[in-house]
Structures are given as C-alpha cells and as structure tokens.
Amino acid sequence: MTPAWLAADWGTSNMRLWAMDASGAVVGERTSDKGMGQLAPDQFEAVLRDVADDWLATAKTVVACGMVGSRQGWVEAPYQTAPCAVCPRTMVKAPTTGDLTVHVIPGIRQTSPADVMRGEETQIAGFLAQNPGWDGIICLPGTHTKWVHVSADEVVSFQTFMTGEMFALLTKDSVLRHSIAPSGWNEDAFADALSRILSKPEALAGRLFSLRAGQLVHGTDTITARSELSGLLIGAELAAAKPYWLGQNVALIGADAVSAPYITALAAQGVTVARADATQMTLAGIKAAHALLETTP
C-alpha cells in the first residue's frame, strides 16, 4: 500500500482522513477528534502529521474540505460567490513545512439573500461527479440544512435552515426538555404536525409550548412530543423552502437518521428523492477537486 495523496474532511469537531492510491482507490481511512474548533492555525500541520506520519512518507499532497478553510481554520479559503462552478479551481494552499502541500477547497457564499456553506459544496461536487449533467435541487439535511439549486454544473442559489440546531436546542436546553424523549418515533404525530404547519405556517410559534402543556394537561407521551416537534420544525422549513422543492427534481445527501424524516416529509408532498450518502459524496467531491488539480497547469 503506497498512498499517492490524502483526502481530508476537516470539520469543526472532527477530521476524517483517507489515503488514496494513484488509481483513486481508498487504501486507508483514519479519524481524529482534533476538529478545527479546538485548533489554532499553527496546530493543524502537527495534527495531520500525528495522524498520518507514515502515509505522508509517500503522499505529499493533501486535499481538504470543511471548516479547515474558514477564517479560524488552517488557512482562509475565501468563499466563491454563487452562481459559481460546483467544482472549484481556486483551492488555497495552507502554510506547511517541508515538501507537504495542502490544498483547501473554498466554501460558497451568496450575496442576496446572504448565505454561506463550507463543506457541503464538496458533497455537491461529489454528487455531480457521480451523476454528470444532473440538474435540480440538492437537499443536505443536518444541523444547518441546505437547499441548493444546481444547474449546468453550477451552484445557482441556496438557502440554509437551522432546523437541526433548533431541534437540539429545544429538546436539550428549553423547557420542552421535560416533555421530550431523547429518542423514539411516532410517525403519525410527525406527519400530522408537518401537515398542519405546511398548511398554516403562521401557527408555528403557538405550537411549541403546547408540547409541554400537552404533557402536563393530557399526559401526552414524550415520544409523541419528540416526533411532533420534528414535524413542526421540518414543516416550517419545507414551508419556507417550497420554491426549492415544489415540482422539482430533488436529491438528498445525508446520513440515514437525519435523512429519514425529510424523505417522509417530502413523500407526503408528492416529492420522491434520490439518495446519496454524505461521507461518500464528500470523498467523491475531494477526488473531483484533486483531479482538477492534476489537469490545471
């Protein structure tokens, strides 16, 4: 096994590293909990060498995506501005020692309405690499869910929703925490809440405290409340994102757990989605960026 180059998905909390051979096959995979959030700019190289000293004996090039390229990261890889090519030709080199070269993939920003992504652009590039010429909407559910309009190999526009973060805050840190189970699922409660908010989005603010009151007054079980909250928040997101998905060709890039309620919710609106795995799309996107590097003079 001789790694030719390394692919890195370096986010706020974690780093995932793949060793790639000359044919583009994965020959090794490692992870670290040394995310961008806990590193000063001059600490990244040491972490990389710590995780992959043996691989770096032969692999002199690293291509990285994620928050590693933010202003607080290893090097700032300034946002490209949408509309822009899905696969970037403007990677930024991080400061390194020796013969190591680290290319960082830039995020994408939008000026009106203001929005940003960093990491998702690589998953989108991976999806396009595997589905050449694909045209439509890509939804990337997560802490900050993105809806992205892709056409002619460009990111045309996108919008971010804090749905995942809101769900976490409300279930863990708000008064609702007393009434919401840490896990479990009631499909009917989810579907009912979703449908109500989609048909009457202005009701959202009045429905949240009801989850607490429902338990106090009627003894509503906490799994039902959890599913209802998910339905309310995803319903509010779908109501706002309607121009993105209504009558559109939609692909979903995400892990199973976070994707499942979106698939159910979109199916209830008559939208069937193509699925793709987030980690695989990240790797495919980094490979596409690396290929561009080799063809760029």
Next chain:
Amino acid sequence: MTPAWLAADWGTSNMRLWAMDASGAVVGERTSDKGMGQLAPDQFEAVLRDVADDWLATAKTVVACGMVGSRQGWVEAPYQTAPCAVCPRTMVKAPTTGDLTVHVIPGIRQTSPADVMRGEETQIAGFLAQNPGWDGIICLPGTHTKWVHVSADEVVSFQTFMTGEMFALLTKDSVLRHSIAPSGWNEDAFADALSRILSKPEALAGRLFSLRAGQLVHGTDTITARSELSGLLIGAELAAAKPYWLGQNVALIGADAVSAPYITALAAQGVTVARADATQMTLAGIKAAHALLETTP
C-alpha cells in the same frame, strides 16, 4: 409597623415577599434567591422563616402565587380549568408547623389546545381588581409570553408563546451568538423584520441563519442582527396570536424592557395598549385573593 399578613410571589428562581398591614398597605418588602427550582417541598417553610421570622411574629397568614404551587413546589395547587373565574376561591394550604397558614393560589390550565399558566393568573386578577369590569385581551410578555382573553371576570382562553426563551437560546447558545450583540437596539431593523414575517409568516425558518450569514457576507452589525431576530420572533408570535389582538382591546402587563418591543410591534399594527406593571399587578392579585379569603366562610 405590625404586619397583619404576608404576600409572596414565589417563582422558579426567586421569591419576593411583602409585609401587609391590616389596611392592605405594604409595610415591608424583601427578596430571596431561594426559588422553587432549588427547593425540596420540606424546605420552603424554613426559607420563609429565615427571610421573615420577625414578620411572622404577628403575621400568621401568607398568600403565595407562582411555581411554589407546582407539583415540584411546596404543595401542589391543582390548576383551575379555563374558562374560570379570574380570582380563585380554591387556594390550597401548604403543610406548615405551628400557627402559620400558607395559602397557595392555583394556576390555570386549558384543555384544548393544551396550555397552562402559574403566576400570570395572579397578575390578571390584580389587573381586574384595579380595572373592574375590564373586558378584552391581556398580553403578559416574558420568557413564556401569554395572550389571555378575559371577559366577565373570567379567563376565557389563552395561549403561550416561547418567544422570550427562543430569543435567549438563539442569542446565547446557537451559532447566531457570534453575530448578535448582547444589547443595543435598531428600531428600523426590528420593524422591518416584524413586518416581513407578519406579511409572510412561512419565511421565518429561512430568515434565522441569514442573521449569521449577513454578518459573514456583508458585515451586518450585531446590534442590527439582535433587533432583527427580535422582530422575527415577535412577528412570528403576532402572526400566530392574531385572533387575540386584531381589533381587540389589549392590555400589556410586563416590565418596561420586555414590554417595549411588544408595544412598538402592536402599534405598527394599529393596536394601542393599556400598560400595567407586572410586580404591582402581582401584589394587587395577591391582595384580591387575600380579600376573598376573608369574605369566604
């Protein structure tokens, strides 16, 4: 100064105690940070005696409102069910030693849609005691803002909004904290966000992350973002609470800081409000409950 009885506003975080003379005048006032949230049921009496041992030499009766009457409080004062009289005749005695009697004012619940209040019912009773025969809507802004329909001395219906708690969570614990000032105000940003959400409530979910992105992309100042978030959340509340305030007679019970944006927001919708101070209404409500006690056989 000879206290005849004591009035207590005993909430989750704090306790406020007034010494009342036989004529109903306040002759002393004390506070404690020993709120319900940190006390076991058998600790309340000791806290009360600790704060007011001298007053209890002559004052043998205490009338208390707030979370002291919750299931986790000194004694559970079961909710009355709306519609119900504003001023309750069903106070519950807490377990005490010696010749001390502590009457706890019950909260109010609603079965459909499920909702609860505990503490606000006393402020409403105080407002009605000072404004006999008043008919209309009372808004009590705060962590959990209440909109209450009062008619013929009854609480007819009410609805709770987590607006204050959402604002605190988003400004302190979410990704938005990086982009939101801890204080400061931009009236235009507030009014603009409010108006946009009121005319298009389904846009809410898409506007939150924009506050973060606006700073990253355009350098939007953090006071503007703070005011905009307030406008978005109060706008979402007013959109959901419209049946309560549209064309109605509205009174606002609250402290100045929390009331100000509501007054501005309602004024922009052509609704002028009567104002009342929350602490004064609490005291007036406890006095009304105490008066009932004396007239009840």
